[in-house]
Each structure stands twice: as C-alpha cells, then as structure tokens.
Amino acid sequence: MRYPRAIQELITHFNQLPGVGPKTALRYAFFVLQNPAEFAQKFAAAIATIHTATELCSVCYGIDERNPCTICSDPRRDQATLCVVADDQDRHAIETTNEYRGLYHVLGGVLAPLEGMTPETLRIKELLARLGAQKPKEIVLAFNPDMDGESTVLALARILKPQGVRISRLARGLPIGADLEYTDQVTLGDALRGRREV
Ligand SMILES: [Zn+2]
Numbered sequence: 001m002r003y004p005r006a007i008q009e010l011i012t013h014f015n016q017l018p019g020v021g022p023k024t025a026l027r028y029a030f031f032v033l034q035n036p037a038e039f040a041q042k043f044a045a046a047i048a049t050i051h052t053a054t055e056l057c058s059v060c061y062g063i064d065e066r067n068p069c070t071i072c073s074d075p076r077r078d079q080a081t082l083c084v085v086a087d088d089q090d091r092h093a094i095e096t097t098n099e100y101r102g103l104y105h106v107l108g109g110v111l112a113p114l115e116g117m118t119p120e121t122l123r124i125k126e127l128l129a130r131l132g133a134q135k136p137k138e139i140v141l142a143f144n145p146d147m148d149g150e151s152t153v154l155a156l157a158r159i160l161k162p163q164g165v166r167i168s169r170l171a172r173g174l175p176i177g178a179d180l181e182y183t184d185q186v187t188l189g190d191a192l193r194g195r196r197e198v
Contacts (some may be wrong), residue, residue: 007033061106061123063088071095071104073123078102080137084127084156085112086144089181093143105130110148112157117148121140124159131163138166140195145174153154159197168195 002008007029014025032040056062057069064070071077071116083104092103107122130136141156143149157167171194174183183191 002176003029060091060104061108061126062091062104076101079134081139081140082130082134082136082138083142085142085180086149086152090142090144093181093183093188094192097185097192099189099192100140102138103136107152110143110152112148119155119159124156128159128163131160131165136165138168140192141167141169141198142180142192143170144171144178144180145172146177153198167198170195 003011010029011025014020014028015022020028032043054063054065055067055069057064057067057128059072061066062071066073066110077135078101081100082105083091083094083100083102084105084107085094086107087108087187088106094100094104100124105123105127107124107127109117109122111117111119111122131139137161141153143152147176153169157169160167170188170191173194174180174191175189180188
C-alpha cells in the first residue's frame with residue numbers, strides 16, 4: 001500500500017536532506033502531519049523565503065540579509081586581516097568566538113579533487129583579486145583539522161606566499177577530524193589566538 005501522494009511527496013523531499021534516510025523521512029512527514037496545520041504553514045514559509053530573504057555578499061561571499069554583508073560594511077572591523085574559511089557555517093563559528101575582528105573570505109569548499117573540488121571551483125581567483133585591491137597584512141587560514149582541510153591550507157599557502165603577505169593558520173589543539181562549525185567557542189577561540197605563521 002502506498003501513502004497518499006501528498007505524504008509520499010513530503011517523504012521524498014525529506015529523504016533528500018543530508019543524513020536523512022527513508023525511515024527518518026517517513027517519521028518527519030508524519031510529524032508534520034500530526035502537528036497543527038499552522039506548524040506546516042510556518043515551516044513551508046521559512047523554506048520558501050530562504051532564497052529571497054538572504055543575500056550572498058559580493059565582497060566576502062558570506063550569507064547575510066544585505067550586500068555587502070554586515071561585517072564587510074562595518075568600518076570598525078580590522079581591514080588588514082583576512083580570514084579564509086571553507087563555508088559560511090565556519091565564518092559563523094569563528095564569529096561566535098568573539099576573538100576575531102578582521103574580515104572574511106568564504107572559499108566555497110575545500111580542495112577535494114576526487115569530489116570535483118579543484119582550485120578552479122573554489123574562490124581563489126576572487127581571493128587573489130581582494131589581495132591586490134585591499135592589501136591585507138595577514139591572512140588567517142581557518143580550516144577543519146582533517147585531510148582535505150590540511151591540503152587546502154598547504155595549497156593556499158603555496159599560492160599566497162608569493163604575494164608577500166603574512167600567512168597564519170589555526171593553532172594545533174583542535175582534535176583531528178573536528179568540524180569548526182561544531183567546535184566549542186573556547187577551543188576555537190584558543191586556536192585563533194594561538195595561530196601561527198605558515
Ligand atoms: Zn561580506
């Protein structure tokens with residue numbers, strides 16, 4: 001027996017979410033169904049507006065409600081320091097430590113050639129252009145302490161070195177395989193403060 005089409009459709013969508021298998025998708029669909037209609041309406045509205053209510057910053061490629069983003073347009077931020085991160089979640093994680101007052105550059109992923117992430121698919125060109133225009137004094141490479149993060153740090157250091165800018169990376173001490181976005185603020189703040197030159 002098949003579920004009514006509306007339920008089936010919702011299951012299909014939940015099933016496309018990362019980490020959600022068919023069983024969980026089914027549970028989610030029934031959770032929505034068993035809650036008051038108002039819940040489903042608010043949930044649907046939140047999903048429907050996520051694209052129209054957010055902007056990609058044309059300077060740092062972070063996500064915000066405005067372009068340029070709140071950080072890029074804040075004159076109190078230290079314009080001489082640029083922190084390169086893989087994605088917006090990592091930018092957010094570093095922001096919540098309150099240890100960093102510079103600007104960001106969101107690379108759009110990490111180097112993982114087997115998954116099609118090459119220097120050409122990342123925003124390296126854009127990073128070099130910013131270096132030329134803004135002349136930062138220090139670039140902080142803040143990537144997950146795992147294999148892809150490590151090879152990204154090394155590749156970026158190689159590309160950026162000739163630009164004559166100081167390049168630093170997060171201090172060791174983050175557990176291997178950790179995710180910056182899930183690392184507690186104190187540990188990530190320590191890693192930022194203790195950053196060392198590459
Ligand atoms: Zn920005």
